[in-house]
Amino acid sequence: MQCPTCQHTDSRVLESRAADGGRNVRRRRECLNCDFRFTTYERVETVPITVIKRLGGRETFNRSKLLHGLFRACEKTGVEPAQLEAVVDDIELALQQRNGREVTSSEIGELVLQQLRDISEVAYVRFASVYRQFQSVSDFVATLEGLSHPNQARSGKGKGRLAIVG
Ligand SMILES: [Zn+2]
16 A cells, blocks of 8 residues: 555554444554554445436436435334344445446335335335336225235335435
C-alpha cells in the first residue's frame, strides 16, 4: 500500500477494524519510510449490478439506498436496524450469485418482501404499502392474505408495481 506522502510501498498496520457490517476492513497504517499515518479500506470485490427502474431508467444497485428505504419503511415496526442490514446483505448476495448482471426494481422488491415476511408482518405490510403501488383494495387484501398463505402471496404479481429505486 503506497504512502500518500512519500510513495513508499511498505507500511505497518497499526489497527484493523471491520466496517460496513463486516464487508469492509478499515486499516490504520504507518509508512515504514516517513512514519506518515493513513487509513485504507479494503472491500470484498463485487460485480456492479444494474437495476432497471420501473419507468425504464437504469442505475447501479446501491446497497445504502436500499437500506435507507428499508429503514424508512420499517420505522416503528419493531424491526431492528441490524435485521434490516442482514436483509440487505442477503439480497446483495443473492444478486451477486445470479447469472445476470441486471435486475428489475420489482424483483428486488419481491426479494425484500420475501425476507420481511419472515421477520415482521407489520414491516411486511408497511413495506408493501410503501413500495408497491396498490392498484386496488383487493391488491392490498391479497398482500395481507399472503401472510397466512405464503404460497399465494405472489398471485398479485404483475399488477402491483414496485419502485425501490425512485
Ligand atoms: Zn511515507
